Amino acid sequence: MIDTVAIVGVGLIGGSFGLALKAAGFRGRVVGVSSSATMQEALERGAIDAGLDLANAAGIADLIYLSQPIGRIVDTLRHLNAVVKPGALVTDAGSTKHAIVTAARDHLKRARFLGGHPMAGKETRGVSGADPNLFRDRPYVLTPGDPQELETEKAKEFLSWIESIGARLVTLGAEEHDRLVAYSSHMPQLASTALAAVIGEESPDAVNVGGPGLMDATRLALSSYELWRDILATNTGAIEEALSAYIGKLEFLRENLRTRAVQEEFVKAGEMARRLRELPLR
Amino acid sequence: MIDTVAIVGVGLIGGSFGLALKAAGFRGRVVGVSSSATMQEALERGAIDAGLDLANAAGIADLIYLSQPIGRIVDTLRHLNAVVKPGALVTDAGSTKHAIVTAARDHLKRARFLGGHPMAGKETRGVSGADPNLFRDRPYVLTPGDPQELETEKAKEFLSWIESIGARLVTLGAEEHDRLVAYSSHMPQLASTALAAVIGEESPDAVNVGGPGLMDATRLALSSYELWRDILATNTGAIEEALSAYIGKLEFLRENLRTRAVQEEFVKAGEMARRLRELPLR
Structure with missing residues (x-):
């Protein structure tokens, strides 16, 4: 069961994912990892329930949602293995997948990884533009390295949340x-x-x-x-x-x-x- | 004085020019030269007061407005000299100017020519999309070969109508x-x-x-x-x-x-x- 979600990088995409989850009926806890100013704004917007540092957030999260810039996601993946809750599902929202999937394969051993790319966005950046409907009717690409990555209990639960927030699932290889x-x-x-x-x-x-x-x-x-x-x-x-x-x-x-x-x-x-x-x- | 205007090619641009002139208070006569189906529709829309053939329209018009495709404008210019009312002002709305200005210089001796290009348009083509506000706040380029072409009595009157229909005059050389x-x-x-x-x-x-x-x-x-x-x-x-x-x-x-x-x-x-x-x- 996904009880706690950690959103790492609470910008437009991360903040919208938090808002969308709550609007779709997610009753668990959503914690955010960002700069303190961003976490404050995300708390006020209701996109997250609490702000934590990466180690504390990763230690309690069943789903870790990496919505930083690509280079930062790769960095986070290098450090995540040491602090992640064993068996957690880690996913991301980066705009390219090969570099991220490779970093996850090389560095993340204690958790499962499933690459993602929500095809959503708008001109306003940052959590101030976060919108629970950002993903609605938009493609949400997942890039499993192996189809079985979609069949774990946590992956199936994550997929059902993607559908609940109104996005259309598309499955592709990373390349x-x-x-x-x-x-x-x-x-x-x-x-x-x-x-x-x-x-x-x-x-x-x-x-x-x-x-x-x-x-x-x-x-x-x-x-x-x-x-x-x-x-x-x-x-x-x-x-x-x-x-x-x-x-x-x-x-x-x-x-x-x-x-x-x-x-x-x-x-x-x-x-x-x-x-x-x-x-x-x- | 411009008492009679002949619009040759009563499509989106020509039809809009007729409607715009009338909306701006032009009290003279607007005749159209087009296929009979188009002339019928232009009459119903009020874009023209009568449909005529080129020779009859050119014989009575003080201002001839060529709003056909570029190749057709060049063709019309080759035949216009024989039928034009001497001293009339001929202008056009073609999207390129060098070929048209050259054809006018070579073939049109009994009337004055002033090249034009209204920077206006929309997705609906034909007189059915004609709109008296099509030119409003849009650039209207004129390409005199010599600045004095803008100083004749008819040219000044035409320029004042361009301003009356809400367009913004821009003067450029044809090249x-x-x-x-x-x-x-x-x-x-x-x-x-x-x-x-x-x-x-x-x-x-x-x-x-x-x-x-x-x-x-x-x-x-x-x-x-x-x-x-x-x-x-x-x-x-x-x-x-x-x-x-x-x-x-x-x-x-x-x-x-x-x-x-x-x-x-x-x-x-x-x-x-x-x-x-x-x-x-x-």
Whole structure:
């Protein structure tokens, strides 16, 4: 039974997970591990019931939810084994999985690990933006190294909470996940960043004539590098592959601007863009 | 005095221009030149007062507003000289300017020409989507070959109508306009089309995990090629230049994913993206 949950890193995702658990009827205890200012705010918001340090939280938790930045999650995994309650389930919410799953396999021996990535977020960061409905109708990816990781009693209980908070479970291998998000998230981010950077360098007067399409295309460019440093460092190979495919496609378009080949690309792209809109929540 | 306006091509832009003129207090006559089905709908919507063929409309109009696709505008300009009312002002709403301005200079001798590009639009095409407020707070670019083109009596009257319908006048050279929209509109379109096409080819399962950022980045990919064929054919050089700069930036990011150089690009891109949002209506 999951009686005590420890949320390590009570930011937007961690705080929302605490609020969502409580809203879904979780009657156990939720403890948070964060800076004292954040824990105070999380307590006031009702996202956690108490703030503890990592050792004390890990010593009593049946489920440990690591919702720090990727690099911090890897660090935490290196120290967690010494303090974890034996048999606990450790999961995470990091945006790339290979580095985290590898760190867990190498360092976490006294507890079970199940990698996760809730596909949720919003523009407001931190626990102040925490929202019990953040996960609702959004994909929640789990990356078991072995299907049996989903069959333990604690894992089944955790899965049922994911469903109770309204998320849609998706199961992928860690490498499969990382390649997929390289295309669905990391490539679009860098495409938008590069677009806005090039306009700034080559054509800053675009501010005088920009329309709604340019706003859409540059919205991701507003993202902070702070959120992306660890992603780019831990998924470099898959991102390089995706960017190379993207550059190849742009070169093809550039060489064919006056030919029918571009029409075929518009048709293919339109079909994919429509599919993304038909099934955004599957 | 502009007593009679002929709108050639009564689609979204032409129909909106007719509605906007009337809403702004234009008391003259607005005639339309389009297919008979479109003219019927435009009459019902009140965007025009009568439908005529090109020769009859051009023979009575003081202002001729060409709001067809670019290739059709160039065709119309080739035939307009023989039928135009001498001294009329001819303007257009085409998305690229060099090819149109050149056609006007070569073929239109009995009337004055002033190139234009209202930076307005929406997803619904055709006169059924026409909206008297379509131009409100949006840039309206004029591309005089010589500043004196703005000083004729008819031009000044036309400019005052542009202001009356709520648009913001921006004056640019035709080449300057075309280079600017290559960066602000054509490059973002192709960036989005390439992104969706690559995802469709390399990672179609992205439909299972796509978030709001991917929706933003692929929204332009929903555009129809039909609208883009003439743009790509008439602004090829500037678009090739913009795509090359974009490809160069993506290559730089790909080579530097783990370095601080990417942070600088995020900062530059974020600044430009914020500037676009501070001044979208200037």
